[in-house]
Amino acid sequence: MTSEVLHLTVLGSATPYPRADDPCSGYLVSGAGTRVWVDAGTGTLAELQRHVRLDELDAIWISHLHADHSADLLTAFYAVLYADVRLAAPIPLYGPPGIAGRLAHFLTNTATRSPIESAFAVEELHDGHRARAGALTLTSRAVSHGMPAFALRAEAGGRSLVYSGDTAPCPALTDLSEGCDVLLCEADSARPPEAGEQVHHTPEDAGDTARAAGAGRLIVTHVGPFLTPGQAVARAATRFDGPIDHAAPGAAFPVVSRAAAGTSAQANA
Numbered sequence: 001m002t003s004e005v006l007h008l009t010v011l012g013s014a015t016p017y018p019r020a021d022d023p024c025s026g027y028l029v030s031g032a033g034t035r036v037w038v039d040a041g042t043g044t045l046a047e048l049q050r051h052v053r054l055d056e057l058d059a060i061w062i063s064h065l066h067a068d069h070s071a072d073l074l075t076a077f078y079a080v081l082y083a084d085v086r087l088a089a090p091i092p093l094y095g096p097p098g099i100a101g102r103l104a105h106f107l108t109n110t111a112t113r114s115p116i117e118s119a120f121a122v123e124e125l126h127d128g129h130r131a132r133a134g135a136l137t138l139t140s141r142a143v144s145h146g147m148p149a150f151a152l153r154a155e156a157g158g159r160s161l162v163y164s165g166d167t168a169p170c171p172a173l174t175d176l177s178e179g180c181d182v183l184l185c186e187a188d189s190a191r192p193p194e195a196g197e198q199v200h201h202t203p204e205d206a207g208d209t210a211r212a213a214g215a216g217r218l219i220v221t222h223v224g225p226f227l228t229p230g231q232a233v234a235r236a237a238t239r240f241d242g243p244i245d246h247a248a249p250g251a252a253f254p255v256v257s258r259a260a261a262g263t264s265a266q267a268n269a
Helices: 044-048 072-082 100-107 171-177 205-215 228-236 258-268
Strands: 007-012 026-031 034-040 060-063 091-095 118-126 131-134 134-141 149-154 159-163 183-186 218-221 244-246 252-254
Touching: 026 044, 026 072, 026 159, 034 044, 034 072, 034 134, 034 149, 044 072, 060 134, 072 100, 091 131, 100 118, 134 171, 149 171, 159 171, 171 205, 183 205, 205 218, 205 228, 218 228, 228 244
Parallel strands: 034 060, 060 091, 091 118, 159 183, 183 218, 218 244
Antiparallel strands: 007 026, 007 252, 026 034, 131 134, 134 149, 149 159
């Protein structure tokens, strides 16, 4: 496990279904001995175990209840209650309102409700929710996805990582991202919808959000099936002139403070 103050590992970023060698949305946010599984999309539990066991997690944080962000909670439940994983206590699980009931509805197969709370210590998110997970401070804001959905700001040692979850551009995400060192932002849509509510970012939107927030670095993720990662990065770069990367599965990113990043860039110039 990395000893860096804050570190992002991409477990998967495919949408809306996993691809070969690319699970759906899931990330490991770690640092100073703390490990948080952020979104549990299909296939991410297997990748998570390359880095940490379930019984070593300090918390799980779920942005919203679409399956490509939450489905692996189902098999994690089986792992911690009915297999070889032994928990000292239920894993803290931060998620949208109704998450425990949704899990129980799927996992209950008899007249007796499945014991969700024996696996997970559930705490429902709300706009402005704050929690402490080990060395990390986790702040959540409600965002615009046509359903209860949240973005996350993780902070430790003066460094900050913001994850958009799934959302259209919105003031809450920009406010949450203000001055962050790294913005991990979805870029699902090839173009804005011609009709109806917008519920995702385009790559240009991701660049706009990063620029408006004064982010130090942009990582585009959740790139939709009608875009390539290269196209998403190139299009985001038309709106944001800072460093831009794609959240490729297996990629690892140290969260470097903007001041340190600027000093490094000047030294290499």
